[in-house]
Amino acid sequence: MLPSNILQKFNEYYKNDITQDFLNEIEATAMYVEVPKGEILFTAGNTKQIFLIISGSLVQFVVTPDGGEKAIMFHTESFLPFAGNSFIGIDHSSVNHYAKVNEDIRAVVIPYDFVSNAILKYPFYAKQVYQNTLLYIQSLIQFQNHLTGLTSLEFLKWLLEHYGFLFQRFQSKDIASFMGITPTWLSSLKHKTCRTT
Structure with a gap:
């Protein structure tokens, strides 16, 4: 059951x-949750769900076969604002996924079955899901292309210019993990960036 203020947000959004x-x-199907910082919001093995973040933030990680963890996206x-294990393809995967709450989260939990059925029933919803999915894919590809095509220093400058809010809301160790470098190296790159601006 969803609180009336959350239903009002749906009204305003659509x-x-x-x-x-x-x-x-959606009132009968979705749930409202509050999850504190540091908790695991979902893993690849949970029931397929989509989380719509009302406030707060989370980091998605992959766990490599050797037990290492690497940040792969921020929300x-x-x-x-949409995240969930329904976006994770687990077929033929050699890594596990999970999402950790970075700042206390308020979210709407929407079962994947509701989404797949509502897309067929409600054209306005299908359009919005399509647009959100496209934005998600574009963002992933843009990050991947810049991370692959730029040096660490160039990528950091690009990240600061276009996604500076990440540095205000997420821990440096998670941003360093996302970049594939150590927190110490990230700190050194930040100093270089300050000297060149």
Whole structure:
């Protein structure tokens, strides 16, 4: 069951397109959760769900076969606010995934079955899911291309210029992990960046 203020957010987000049937279905199906910093929000093995972040942030990690962990994406209420194990392909995967709460999170948990059925029933919802999925894919590819094509220093400058909020909301160790470098090396690169600006 969803609180009335969350249903109001759906109304505001979808404006005139939303239907009462959709609101009734999502109210009956979705859940509202509050999860404190440091908790695991989901893993690849959980029931398939999508989390819509209302406030707070999380970091997604992969666990390599040797037990190492690497940050692979960041999420906030305004940057890629949809996250969940329904986005994770586990077929033929040699790594495990999980998402850790970076700042206390308030979120709506939407079962994957609801999403797949609602896409067929509600055109306004299908359009929004398509746009959000496209943005997610574009962001992943953009990060991957820049991370692969630039030096660590160049990537850091690009990240600071276009995604500076990450440094205000996420820990340096997780950003360093995402970049594939140590926190000490990230600190050194930041000093170099300050000297060249």
